[in-house]
Structures are given as structure tokens and as C-alpha cells.
Amino acid sequence: MTTEPTSTPTSTVFEYAPAPESRSIVDLRASYGLFVDGEFVDGHGSSFKTINPATEEVLAEVAEADDADVDAAVRAARRAHTRVWSRMSGSERAKYLYRIARIIQERGRELAVLESLDNGKPIKESRDVDVPIVAAHFFYYAGWADKLEHSGYGTTPLGVAGQVIPWNFPLMMLAWKVAPALACGNTVVLKPAETTPLTALLFAEICQQADLPPGVVNIVTGAGGTGQALVAHPDVDKVAFTGSTEVGKAIARAVAGSSKKVTLELGGKAANIVFDDAPLDQAVEGIVEGIFFNQGHVCCAGSRLLVQESIAEELLAKLRTRMATLRVGDPLDKNTDVGAINSAEQLQRIRELSQVGEDEGAGRWSPPCELPERGFWFPPTLFTGVTQAHRIAREEIFGPVLSVLTFRTPSEAVEKANNTPYGLSAGVWTEKGSLILHMAGALKAGVVWANTFNKFDPTSPFGGFKESGQGREGGRHGLAAYLRGGDL
Numbered sequence: 001m002t003t004e005p006t007s008t009p010t011s012t013v014f015e016y017a018p019a020p021e022s023r024s025i026v027d028l029r030a031s032y033g034l035f036v037d038g039e040f041v042d043g044h045g046s047s048f049k050t051i052n053p054a055t056e057e058v059l060a061e062v063a064e065a066d067d068a069d070v071d072a073a074v075r076a077a078r079r080a081h082t083r084v085w086s087r088m089s090g091s092e093r094a095k096y097l098y099r100i101a102r103i104i105q106e107r108g109r110e111l112a113v114l115e116s117l118d119n120g121k122p123i124k125e126s127r128d129v130d131v132p133i134v135a136a137h138f139f140y141y142a143g144w145a146d147k148l149e150h151s152g153y154g155t156t157p158l159g160v161a162g163q164v165i166p167w168n169f170p171l172m173m174l175a176w177k178v179a180p181a182l183a184c185g186n187t188v189v190l191k192p193a194e195t196t197p198l199t200a201l202l203f204a205e206i207c208q209q210a211d212l213p214p215g216v217v218n219i220v221t222g223a224g225g226t227g228q229a230l231v232a233h234p235d236v237d238k239v240a241f242t243g244s245t246e247v248g249k250a251i252a253r254a255v256a257g258s259s260k261k262v263t264l265e266l267g268g269k270a271a272n273i274v275f276d277d278a279p280l281d282q283a284v285e286g287i288v289e290g291i292f293f294n295q296g297h298v299c300c301a302g303s304r305l306l307v308q309e310s311i312a313e314e315l316l317a318k319l320r321t322r323m324a325t326l327r328v329g330d331p332l333d334k335n336t337d338v339g340a341i342n343s344a345e346q347l348q349r350i351r352e353l354s355q356v357g358e359d360e361g362a363g364r365w366s367p368p369c370e371l372p373e374r375g376f377w378f379p380p381t382l383f384t385g386v387t388q389a390h391r392i393a394r395e396e397i398f399g400p401v402l403s404v405l406t407f408r409t410p411s412e413a414v415e416k417a418n419n420t421p422y423g424l425s426a427g428v429w430t431e432k433g434s435l436i437l438h439m440a441g442a443l444k445a446g447v448v449w450a451n452t453f454n455k456f457d458p459t460s461p462f463g464g465f466k467e468s469g470q471g472r473e474g475g476r477h478g479l480a481a482y483l484r485g486g487d488l
């Protein structure tokens with residue numbers, strides 16, 4: 001075991017007996033092909049390994065789709081769109097979506113265990129958050145499939161959607177993209193992230209189990225080059241991307257001048273703002289949820305804590321006490337609060353930016369925390385004395401690292417919160433309803449949570465301003481991205 005630098009413990013943690021979830025429910029194959037036209041096929045390209053970030057064990061060998069594979073997938077999606085899916089009534093499409101939703105629920109444990117194995121997130125999150133939200137998205141958009149005339153965006157689908165998703169919520173991002181696309185009558189070619197392809201491939205099996213017509217959903221695994229080929233394919237009508245702002249900008253450039261429609265869900269540097277009248281214990285739970293949920297690999301993470309100066313000391317003492325109770329370790333253990341960092345590259349990035357925070361003079365603190373020898377780990381970390389000029393206050397760290405700034409007045413809080421190129425989410429903690437409404441109006445963020453954080457619901461639109469992207473996913477608004485009338 002290694003121990004990251006820490007200071008004095010501030011509370012006693014209960015000893016928990018390990019409670020590992022069995023991985024026997026997952027039937028891992030040694031190798032996986034691509035899912036094209038309803039079948040698993042060998043790719044023309046090479047293959048790559050996907051590993052368990054908690055142990056560095058190789059889980060499987062996965063095909064890397066090349067340009068010809070992407071072309072075959074897009075052609076299958078076009079055929080399915082023209083011949084079957086766009087001709088089917090909304091109520092018929094809904095039946096498939098309901099069936100998929102029910103199978104996701106039935107196979108929920110298997111999906112959750114596989115997600116935790118491939119991604120490193122704690123089983124209690126994949127089991128209680130990711131998978132239920134995934135099923136809910138399919139149920140919700142199944143409900144829209146036969147009611148599109150009431151959406152306000154017409155009923156005409158766009159055609160073939162090329163969808164590229166990241167590694168932080170592999171299944172959830174798949175659901176946010178695939179469910180509305182299919183409900184509106186589009187067919188899809190989806191590229192999961194290189195480090196987390198396995199649940200998308202299990203989803204392909206679920207499509208087979210649901211008897212989804214061949215070609216309606218196609219999955220092409222691979223790295224950035226596969227994503228590039230998909231985005232650039234001339235027969236793709238719609239590009240939907242979630243990931244880094246840098247790649248989002250490259251995609252926007254790649255499709256500029258074409259007739260392709262684009263939605264981009266990019267990074268964030270959300271402010272979680274605590275006023276002096278907030279219920280502090282509740283706020284501490286929201287701060288922890290905001291930045292340590294999913295190891296902080298969350299685009300809308302509350303990575304900047306803005307706390308009113310008069311309560312800063314008291315709040316930070318409570319926060320340190322709470323952080324000392326977080327259990328970091330085996331993602332499959334049901335007690336685990338913070339799992340593994342998704343990849344060696346991401347760990348390196350978190351380490352580098354944290355070092356920059358220290359070098360620039362911020363105060364660094366982590367609770368005593370034993371980290372496993374193998375795998376990729378980073379302890380929950382707090383930086384105090386952070387100013388607007390610090391890089392850790394401006395750049396997305398995408399890890400379990402919280403930067404704390406203070407403010408005196410609501411207008412100073414707004415000023416600081418909005419002082420970022422991003423605009424995805426924000427949180428406000430106060431007992432005053434009028435202050436919540438004032439802040440919600442003043443904050444330039446797509447989502448503003450009041451006295452809670454990181455709450456997701458399929459009925460509620462999600463998306464950003466400024467460099468956090470364009471378009472909305474979820475809710476009625478999410479249909480606009482997949483219907484011809486969506487941009488009228």
C-alpha cells in the first residue's frame with residue numbers, strides 16, 4: 001500500500017468488512033468484434049486491449065474500426081433508416097424502446113458490474129445511479145416516440161446519427177444519445193471511448209435480444225481516429241459528441257460548411273456556491289456529491305467551491321471531517337465511495353494539475369488514505385486559498401480535486417462563478433428562495449441546482465453555454481437535436 005501526503009486525521013472512520021459484488025454475473029469474452037447490421041463482425045483494422053483501471057488486468061481485446069468498418073456501419077444504418085426505421089410508426093418504435101428499457105432493468109446487475117470493471121467507478125454508483133438513469137432514458141423517450149407531433153419540432157427524423165461518447169459515464173452517455181435518436185426515427189452509429197467499450201458491446205447484445213431491426217444501432221469501437229472517420233463520413237446527417245472542449249472544437253471545424261447538424265456537450269468548471277445561511281451539514285453532503293461522485297470525472301462536477309467568507313472556516317472544518325470518512329478502493333466493494341481513476345493518462349493529468357496548484361501557492365490537503373499498489377488512484381483532495389488566477393480555478397481537472405475560493409456578496413459570487421470560459425452547471429446553497437431565483441437568473445450555466453447537486457433526470461434538459469457546448473440532451477428539448485424542425 002502507498003500513502004499520499006496527508007495531514008492529521010480529523011475523524012474516525014468505521015471499519016467496514018469488505019462487501020465485494022461478485023463479478024461472476026459478467027460473461028467476459030476474450031475478444032470482441034464490431035456490431036454492424038445486427039451482428040458482431042471482425043473489423044478490418046487492428047485491435048486494442050481494454051483494462052480494469054483498478055487492477056490493470058486486461059479484460060478483453062477489442063476490434064479497432066478503420067475507415068472501411070465505419071463506412072460499413074454507416075451504410076447499414078442508412079439502409080435500416082430508409083427501409084425500416086423511418087417507415088415504422090412511432091408506436092411501433094416505442095415498443096422496441098420499451099423492450100430495451102426493460103431488458104436493461106433485468107440485466108441491470110450485469111451492466112453495473114461490467115461498467116465498474118471497465119470504468120473503475122464504485123458499484124454503488126453504477127448500480128444505483130448509472131443503470132437506473134439509463135433505463136429511465138429509454139422509458140422516457142419511448143414515451144415520446146408516438147407523440148412527436150406534440151414536441152414542437154415536427155416528426156421528421158434527420159437520418160443517420162454519428163455519435164461519439166466519452167469514458168466517464170459510458171452507458172449513460174450511450175442512453176442520452178441513442179434513446180432520443182431512435183425515438184425520433186433516426187438510426188445510429190456509436191463510437192464508445194477507447195478505455196470503456198465493454199458496456200456498449202453488451203448493449204449491442206441487448207439490441208439483439210430486443211429483436212431491434214438490424215442496422216438501427218451499430219457500435220464501432222476504436223480510438224480517436226475511428227471517431228474522426230465517423231464524424232467526417234459524408235453520409236452521416238447528424239453528429240452528437242460528448243467529451244473534451246478541444247476535441248469538440250475539432251469536430252465543429254470538421255463539420256463546418258456541411259449540412260450535418262451538430263450537438264456538443266463539452267467540459268465544465270462549475271461553481272458550487274454556499275451562502276452563510278445555508279444548512280451547512282447538508283451543503284457539505286452536496287459539495288462531496290458535487291466533486292467526489294464518479295471520482296470527479298464529471299463534466300458538470302462542482303469543482304470550484306465558492307463559500308461566503310464568514311462561514312468558510314466552519315464549513316471547511318466540516319468538509320475535512322466528511323472527506324476523512326470517504327472510502328477509496330475496490331470499485332466492486334459495495335462500501336466504496338471513490339473508485340479508480342479511469343486511465344493512466346487521466347491520472348497523470350490530475351497529478352500534473354494538482355502539482356501546479358501547489359506550485360502556484362494554494363494549500364493542498366487530503367485525508368489519510370491508503371491507496372492500492374496496482375491500478376490508478378488519487379485521493380480526495382482539497383485546495384484552499386485558491387484565487388481566480390490559479391490554473392486549478394480555471395482548467396477542468398476531471399478528478400477528485402476541489403478548489404476553494406471565498407466571496408463576500410452575492411454579486412461577487414456571480415462575478416467569480418461566471419468568470420470561466422465554461423457554462424455547464426452551478427449549485428446554490430441558501431435558505432432564501434429569492435436569492436436562489438436571483439442567482440439562477442444571474443449564473444451563466446445550463447443547469448443550476450438549488451440545495452442539491454449532480455441530480456439527473458431524463459425529463460430535464462441538460463447542456464451548456466459558451467465553451468461547454470451547444471444543444472440540449474434530455475427532456476422535450478432533447479428531441480430538437482434529432483428532428484428536422486429542431487432548429488426552426
Ligand code: NDP
Pocket residue numbers: 164165166167168191192193194195222223224225226227228231242243244245247248250251265266267268298299346349396397398
Ligand atoms: P476526448 O474528448 O478526447 O474523448 C471523447 C471521445 O471522443 C472519445 O470517444 C474519443 O476517443 C473521441 N475522440 C478523440 N479524438 C477525436 C476526434 N478527433 N474526432 C472524433 N472523436 C474523437 O476526451 P479524453 O478522453 O481525451 O479526455 C481528455 C480530457 O477531456 C479529460 O481530462 C477531461 O478534462 C475532458 N473530458 C470531458 C468530458 C465531458 O463530459 N465534458 C468527458 C471526457 C473527457 P478515444 O476514447 O479513443 O480517445
